[in-house]
Amino acid sequence: MMASTRSLLRTKSLISNLPRFSSNYKCLDVSVNNDNNITTVTLKRPPVNSLNLDLLSEISDVLTDLKKSKSPGMILTSSSDKVFTAGLDIMEMHKPDPERFKQFWYALQDVWMKLYGSPFPTAAAINGHAPAGGCLLAMCCEYRVMVQNFNIGLNETQLGIVAPIWFIKTMLNTISIRDTELALTTGRLFKTDEALAVGLIDEMATDKADALKKANAFFERFEMIPPIARAYTKDSLRGSDIEDLKKNREKDIQTTLSLITQPKVQQGLEFYLALLKNKKESAA
Numbered sequence: 001m002m003a004s005t006r007s008l009l010r011t012k013s014l015i016s017n018l019p020r021f022s023s024n025y026k027c028l029d030v031s032v033n034n035d036n037n038i039t040t041v042t043l044k045r046p047p048v049n050s051l052n053l054d055l056l057s058e059i060s061d062v063l064t065d066l067k068k069s070k071s072p073g074m075i076l077t078s079s080s081d082k083v084f085t086a087g088l089d090i091m092e093m094h095k096p097d098p099e100r101f102k103q104f105w106y107a108l109q110d111v112w113m114k115l116y117g118s119p120f121p122t123a124a125a126i127n128g129h130a131p132a133g134g135c136l137l138a139m140c141c142e143y144r145v146m147v148q149n150f151n152i153g154l155n156e157t158q159l160g161i162v163a164p165i166w167f168i169k170t171m172l173n174t175i176s177i178r179d180t181e182l183a184l185t186t187g188r189l190f191k192t193d194e195a196l197a198v199g200l201i202d203e204m205a206t207d208k209a210d211a212l213k214k215a216n217a218f219f220e221r222f223e224m225i226p227p228i229a230r231a232y233t234k235d236s237l238r239g240s241d242i243e244d245l246k247k248n249r250e251k252d253i254q255t256t257l258s259l260i261t262q263p264k265v266q267q268g269l270e271f272y273l274a275l276l277k278n279k280k281e282s283a284a
């Protein structure tokens, strides 16, 4: 196909599929790049983009919109200059109201299924720390570019909690079984260069602009690949993990609720929260 015909076809399909986004997001900025029609979703819940029910619900909605509009791709990033996301909002797990916790966990499952299983390509421009749930969101994306001198990893065991099996499968889809076991059992947070060495991220960046540039370049790889072939291939690789959670969704919610409300686990969370607060006080 001639290059000019290709670009005309692309322009036509972009016009007909232009995504329409709600302007009502409180915790997200959503913008579409005019050059390649890639959508950048920016997490914007200060101070640390911790994932509470509201933020998760908005991420879930935007993923639905992107799928409906047959988006050619999405970049996930943060408005903070030092935190991509601090993971799940600990306040949703500390002394939780059971009904609220169930909604919260359901929303997290939704985000995971939609992001890990999206038919469109995804990249994370990780411009800050990405512990626990932050690492999960980044690993759900197909490509990760991370700004130097930050931390990423599933550190749940450090908090006395356990990464659910679907978190673990997401890491197994990213790095080796051996590295996953060592990382999870020790709750290891990797510095950017260590994450690159182990394959947890794909590229390093000097700053956010560089991360966005490299993330945008990732999508050029798919210009000549029919989207349907791409999406089926991704589904062949990831679909069974998603089916497993779909089958066990209710059980996963109940088990997590009963574990998280155990007094020992609650004490551990309290201790961790106190550490976070003390860190601030001792720095002042």
Ligand SMILES: CCCCC/C=C\CCC/C=C/CC(=O)SCCNC(=O)CCNC(=O)[C@H](O)C(C)(C)COP(=O)(O)OP(=O)(O)OC[C@H]1O[C@@H](n2cnc3c(N)ncnc32)[C@H](O)[C@@H]1OP(=O)(O)O
Binding pocket: 047, 048, 050, 082, 083, 085, 086, 087, 088, 089, 090, 091, 129, 131, 132, 133, 134, 155, 156, 159, 160, 161, 162, 163, 164, 256, 259, 260, 265, 276, 277, 279, 280
């Ligand atoms: C065997 C029993 C198993 C039972 C359970 C079973 C399954 C449950 C599975 C649950 C899975 C959970 C996954 C998660 O995501 S847990 C969350 C893990 N997150 C973290 O460990 C990160 C904690 N935060 C930090 O390390 C730092 O905040 C930082 C991200 C590196 C940023 O540092 P800095 O810029 O210096 O900011 P501060 O530390 O001063 O924080 C500012 C402010 O934000 C509060 N905060 C930080 N993180 C969270 C959070 N995740 N949730 C809620 N709030 C958070 C922090 O306390 C400060 O608040 P104040 O300004 O009020 O002091």
